[in-house]
Structure formats: structure tokens, C-alpha cells
Amino acid sequence: MDGGNRRMKTPKISEAVVRRLPIYLRFLNELNVKNVHTVSSQDLGQKLDLNPAQIRKDLAYFGEFGKKGIGYDVGYLIEKIRQILKLDKLIPVALVGTGNLGRALSNYNAYMHDNMKIVAVFDADERKIGGSLNNLTVQPMRELGEAIRKHQVRIGIITVPAAEAQNVANQFVEAGVEGILNFAPIIIKVPLTVRVHHADLTAELQSLAYYLEK
Amino acid sequence: MDGGNRRMKTPKISEAVVRRLPIYLRFLNELNVKNVHTVSSQDLGQKLDLNPAQIRKDLAYFGEFGKKGIGYDVGYLIEKIRQILKLDKLIPVALVGTGNLGRALSNYNAYMHDNMKIVAVFDADERKIGGSLNNLTVQPMRELGEAIRKHQVRIGIITVPAAEAQNVANQFVEAGVEGILNFAPIIIKVPLTVRVHHADLTAELQSLAYYLEK
DNA sequence: TAGATTGTTAATCGATTAACAATC
DNA sequence: TAGATTGTTAATCGATTAACAATC
CATH class of the missing domain: 3.40.50.720 (NAD(P)-binding Rossmann-like Domain)
Structure with missing residues (x-):
């Protein structure tokens, strides 16, 4: 129904996952403005009313963006999500x-x-x-x-x-x-x-x- | 997490179901204006890009609104969905x-x-x-x-x-x-x-x- | 009666959550 | 090292779809 698996760069991302990415992006941008440099899935989940495991899983579909024991670098994650959403070009x-x-x-x-x-x-x-x-x-x-x-x-x-x-x-x-x-x-x-x-x-x-x- | 089962009139309706009801209602209203009196889950599914079984199941949560072999009476279903959505009062x-x-x-x-x-x-x-x-x-x-x-x-x-x-x-x-x-x-x-x-x-x-x- | 379509059960599919080894 | 947190697997939960007896 998808007409063949394009480049198979990503396995098969559900709509639900894609819809959450802009939510993450927006909050990360807020953190960035406040000069917060690191964030954990825990923090994100709390602020966005989401399960931390879900957030980690969502992000993991696209790569390993975090650091074990530390969390995610805000600036780096913003960059990555913008790439995923194709918002890195006009x-x-x-x-x-x-x-x-x-x-x-x-x-x-x-x-x-x-x-x-x-x-x-x-x-x-x-x-x-x-x-x-x-x-x-x-x-x-x-x-x-x-x-x-x-x-x-x-x-x-x-x-x-x-x-x-x-x-x-x-x-x-x-x-x-x-x-x-x-x-x-x-x-x-x-x-x-x-x-x-x-x-x-x-x-x-x-x-x-x-x-x-x- | 729901604080107890209120009146238990309905078992446990998912958000997804509730979100589709207004879609049904809107299309039924269109049919009504066109003087179409009966509609099947098949017809509805076609127009709304939904699986007919899903539509029947959604409606069945709230009662038996259709007639086997016939379909749903448009006016009656409109009335029922409006009641369910509490749109029957201001x-x-x-x-x-x-x-x-x-x-x-x-x-x-x-x-x-x-x-x-x-x-x-x-x-x-x-x-x-x-x-x-x-x-x-x-x-x-x-x-x-x-x-x-x-x-x-x-x-x-x-x-x-x-x-x-x-x-x-x-x-x-x-x-x-x-x-x-x-x-x-x-x-x-x-x-x-x-x-x-x-x-x-x-x-x-x-x-x-x-x-x-x- | 034959054909159509519902309501509903069972099967499938998919998404969320829990748990934990790996590791910073 | 001890504590924290990721990435990921397994378990759970829920939603969609298929199938079909009931019946108009």
C-alpha cells in the first residue's frame, strides 16, 4: 500500500510517532532559548505529558541521539529532529x-x-x-x-x-x-x-x- | 485513572471512536440536506475513507441504530449521534x-x-x-x-x-x-x-x- | 426466497509501557 | 565507584479488520 520501501533508511515509522516530533521540537526550542543544554526523557515526558519510554523509543527510530547516564543534548536533538522533519531546508x-x-x-x-x-x-x-x-x-x-x-x-x-x-x-x-x-x-x-x-x-x-x- | 466508572451507561469508549463521531455526523447532515434517507456502513466508509466494520463497531458501542439488510436511517442516526455528543442541547x-x-x-x-x-x-x-x-x-x-x-x-x-x-x-x-x-x-x-x-x-x-x- | 447489511465475536495488527543490560 | 539514563527487547494493552450468524 506504500508502493515499495523507498530507501529503507527508516523501517516503518508510525503516524503517531511523526506527530509527536514537532511537539518535541517545540519544547526543545523553548529549552534552547532558556539556555538549557541537556534534557532527559524523564524531563520531556513530564512537561509534555508523555511516557519517557515512548519518547526514547520515538527518537531511537531515527538514531542514537542521547548519552547513557546523561540525557540528550538540546541543540543536537533540535538539529536532528529538524532534519528528520525536513525542516532543515526551506x-x-x-x-x-x-x-x-x-x-x-x-x-x-x-x-x-x-x-x-x-x-x-x-x-x-x-x-x-x-x-x-x-x-x-x-x-x-x-x-x-x-x-x-x-x-x-x-x-x-x-x-x-x-x-x-x-x-x-x-x-x-x-x-x-x-x-x-x-x-x-x-x-x-x-x-x-x-x-x-x-x-x-x-x-x-x-x-x-x-x-x-x- | 478515570476516577471510577460513572454511570457505566457506556463501557469504555476510546478517544479514537469519539473523534470519529463528528465526522459521521457531518457527512450524515450532508446526506440529509440531499434528501438521502438511508445509508450503509459501506457507503459511509467509502466517502470517509474508513473501514465499514469500524463504523459499525463505533456505532454499536452506543446502541443498535441500523437495520440488518437495510442500513442506517440518516435522520435517526443524526439524532442519536447528536445525543451521544451532547449536541442535543445548547x-x-x-x-x-x-x-x-x-x-x-x-x-x-x-x-x-x-x-x-x-x-x-x-x-x-x-x-x-x-x-x-x-x-x-x-x-x-x-x-x-x-x-x-x-x-x-x-x-x-x-x-x-x-x-x-x-x-x-x-x-x-x-x-x-x-x-x-x-x-x-x-x-x-x-x-x-x-x-x-x-x-x-x-x-x-x-x-x-x-x-x-x- | 435471495440479497443485503447489520451487530458482534474472533483474529490480527500496531502502539504503548515496563524492564533492564549497557554505559556515561 | 555509584548514580543516572539511554537504547532496546519483551510484555501488555488497545484498536482495527475480517468473518459470519442473524435478520430485514
């Missing part, structure tokens, strides 16, 4: 949909995500086109393909209404995007070669309701 | 942080989430106070406790910078909120009686990078 990102959510994300992005950079923004609404968003000019949808190829965009973000999301996804795929982060409340269909993550804010909120008393 | 929600993300969510909310309603919004920035957000007036933080009690707010949404998130969470907890949806990129600590969901947009995006080729 990843150009495009965004479609310049509503509140789109604007929120491009601000977020402007200073938060090391090496992921929104390089083009699009909107289907003629009135929004030509407007400015975080130093970028909002472009019409018809320019999407060309702009994506020109900037070598690898990841697309969808912040449009559900009814338009599949259409936008198709255009992203057509233009050669490798990954999509979809905020529209709908399951979009793409070829197996394209990875989709679904940030489902409504589902997040509704599932929270389940845990209310009575 | 759930008042408060939001702290009226930046782009906060504004995006309150718009979203205004028309999307059946029976979850943002009834109060707050900001720490004096300049934002008194402003209007989706028919609500932005209130200062000092009014949070009183407003939450007055409106019987049960869920709090945090859309403030990481540095302030724990503080806001504390105030939510203090005021008696039962669940928190946290958008700040930090793990917040709350008593076990309060449920926290973490919508980690940065992590979502960064983990996507892992799946890029090369």
Missing part, C-alpha cells in the same frame, strides 16, 4: 482562501514555523484579489498553477468553504504539490502520492462536548 | 483572544456548530475591549469569571499567544469550565476533571513536511 507553501482563518495562518506562519514559508496566497473572490496579506499580494485562482511551479511550492493550505475544497485540492495536485493541509470540513480525495492532513476544528470542538458531564 | 462557549484566529473561530461558530454557541469573548489587550466580534462585545479579562458563571459557559477556547495560554486556562478552570480547546502551541496543565483538546496547527503542518519526498 519549504515553500501556498495558501488558498484569505478569510479570517487564512489570515490567521499567514500571520502565524510569518514568524513561527522555522523554514516553512507561505510564498503565495490565492482567493476566488475577485474583490480580494490584489489585496495584501502579510507582504504578499492575493492572486486569482487562475494564476495558481504557474505561481506554484515558479516558487516550487511543496505544500498547500486550504482555508476555503467546504464546497470549494475538493476543487482547490485538485488544482494543488495538478500543480504538483506534495502535501496538503486541509481546514475545510470535508474529506478531500487525492492520489496516494499526495499526503493530506486534515485540521478539523469543528470535530475537535464537538468531540470535546462528549466529555462534558451529563 | 452548549455555551467562551473564547479568549480576538486575533485573526479567534475571529475566524467565532465566524465559523456563528453558523456551523449546531448547538455550540460562543456567548462571550475576551481579550487582554485594552485596545480591543469594547470592540465587536460577531455580535458580541469584547470584554476585559477581569470580567471572565463572572461572565462564565452568568452564561453557564461549559467550554473555553484559547486563542492567545503561548506565553499567556496557561494563565488563561487557569482562569477558565477557576471559573468552572469543563472543557478547553487550546490553540496555543504549548501543553497546558489542568486538573483531571477538565478535558483539554489541543488543536496544534503548527504540529499539523510540520508533521506534513516529514512526508515530503527527499
Whole structure:
């Protein structure tokens, strides 16, 4: 289902593991800012509400980054996780949909995500086109393909209404995007070669309701 | 770790199951709008990229909602899932942080989430106070406790910078909120009686990078 | 009746946690 | 050396999927 084992550099990393790496990275960056140079799986587990054994196991999938009896060097581990997540080189990102959510994300992005950079923004609404968003000019949808190829965009973000999301996804795929982060409340269909993550804010909120008393 | 088995109405429902219920609900609502009256686990699985057996099993935790040989009645299943998720009665929600993300969510909310309603919004920035957000007036933080009690707010949404998130969470907890949806990129600590969901947009995006080729 | 599809049990698969030898 | 902590194996736990009797 994976289409053959690429380079077999890593055996078979589960999604759960990959999703925890950014969490580790973020906390390590905090430690780094505070000039903390060493951290144990114990410390990490405590702060992140995770089992220390799990953290060690997660990291061990990718190499031996720690020192027995000591722990992990913060700077070194940051470097390694950034490599694993491919955040050690610039990843150009495009965004479609310049509503509140789109604007929120491009601000977020402007200073938060090391090496992921929104390089083009699009909107289907003629009135929004030509407007400015975080130093970028909002472009019409018809320019999407060309702009994506020109900037070598690898990841697309969808912040449009559900009814338009599949259409936008198709255009992203057509233009050669490798990954999509979809905020529209709908399951979009793409070829197996394209990875989709679904940030489902409504589902997040509704599932929270389940845990209310009575 | 759960503090005893409450009413034992349901045996022990996993988080994974609960997170899928809103997905089912949303698609069922779409069918309902299209006047589709019956749906099979097969159909659902196809549209939602899930195994039909899993869908049947998920639903079976809560009762026998289908008819053998026929499938599920769309309207009836909607009603049942809404009950399970406690969306059959109004759930008042408060939001702290009226930046782009906060504004995006309150718009979203205004028309999307059946029976979850943002009834109060707050900001720490004096300049934002008194402003209007989706028919609500932005209130200062000092009014949070009183407003939450007055409106019987049960869920709090945090859309403030990481540095302030724990503080806001504390105030939510203090005021008696039962669940928190946290958008700040930090793990917040709350008593076990309060449920926290973490919508980690940065992590979502960064983990996507892992799946890029090369 | 024949065909379809549920609810549920059993089988499989995968992820988390515990335990501990290795070693800094 | 004694204490601490990793990397890793084994044990446990939990979730997904397959299979099928029941039945509409």
C-alpha cells in the first residue's frame, strides 16, 4: 500500500510517532532559548505529558541521539529532529482562501514555523484579489498553477468553504504539490502520492462536548 | 485513572471512536440536506475513507441504530449521534483572544456548530475591549469569571499567544469550565476533571513536511 | 426466497509501557 | 565507584479488520 520501501533508511515509522516530533521540537526550542543544554526523557515526558519510554523509543527510530547516564543534548536533538522533519531546508507553501482563518495562518506562519514559508496566497473572490496579506499580494485562482511551479511550492493550505475544497485540492495536485493541509470540513480525495492532513476544528470542538458531564 | 466508572451507561469508549463521531455526523447532515434517507456502513466508509466494520463497531458501542439488510436511517442516526455528543442541547462557549484566529473561530461558530454557541469573548489587550466580534462585545479579562458563571459557559477556547495560554486556562478552570480547546502551541496543565483538546496547527503542518519526498 | 447489511465475536495488527543490560 | 539514563527487547494493552450468524 506504500508502493515499495523507498530507501529503507527508516523501517516503518508510525503516524503517531511523526506527530509527536514537532511537539518535541517545540519544547526543545523553548529549552534552547532558556539556555538549557541537556534534557532527559524523564524531563520531556513530564512537561509534555508523555511516557519517557515512548519518547526514547520515538527518537531511537531515527538514531542514537542521547548519552547513557546523561540525557540528550538540546541543540543536537533540535538539529536532528529538524532534519528528520525536513525542516532543515526551506519549504515553500501556498495558501488558498484569505478569510479570517487564512489570515490567521499567514500571520502565524510569518514568524513561527522555522523554514516553512507561505510564498503565495490565492482567493476566488475577485474583490480580494490584489489585496495584501502579510507582504504578499492575493492572486486569482487562475494564476495558481504557474505561481506554484515558479516558487516550487511543496505544500498547500486550504482555508476555503467546504464546497470549494475538493476543487482547490485538485488544482494543488495538478500543480504538483506534495502535501496538503486541509481546514475545510470535508474529506478531500487525492492520489496516494499526495499526503493530506486534515485540521478539523469543528470535530475537535464537538468531540470535546462528549466529555462534558451529563 | 478515570476516577471510577460513572454511570457505566457506556463501557469504555476510546478517544479514537469519539473523534470519529463528528465526522459521521457531518457527512450524515450532508446526506440529509440531499434528501438521502438511508445509508450503509459501506457507503459511509467509502466517502470517509474508513473501514465499514469500524463504523459499525463505533456505532454499536452506543446502541443498535441500523437495520440488518437495510442500513442506517440518516435522520435517526443524526439524532442519536447528536445525543451521544451532547449536541442535543445548547452548549455555551467562551473564547479568549480576538486575533485573526479567534475571529475566524467565532465566524465559523456563528453558523456551523449546531448547538455550540460562543456567548462571550475576551481579550487582554485594552485596545480591543469594547470592540465587536460577531455580535458580541469584547470584554476585559477581569470580567471572565463572572461572565462564565452568568452564561453557564461549559467550554473555553484559547486563542492567545503561548506565553499567556496557561494563565488563561487557569482562569477558565477557576471559573468552572469543563472543557478547553487550546490553540496555543504549548501543553497546558489542568486538573483531571477538565478535558483539554489541543488543536496544534503548527504540529499539523510540520508533521506534513516529514512526508515530503527527499 | 435471495440479497443485503447489520451487530458482534474472533483474529490480527500496531502502539504503548515496563524492564533492564549497557554505559556515561 | 555509584548514580543516572539511554537504547532496546519483551510484555501488555488497545484498536482495527475480517468473518459470519442473524435478520430485514
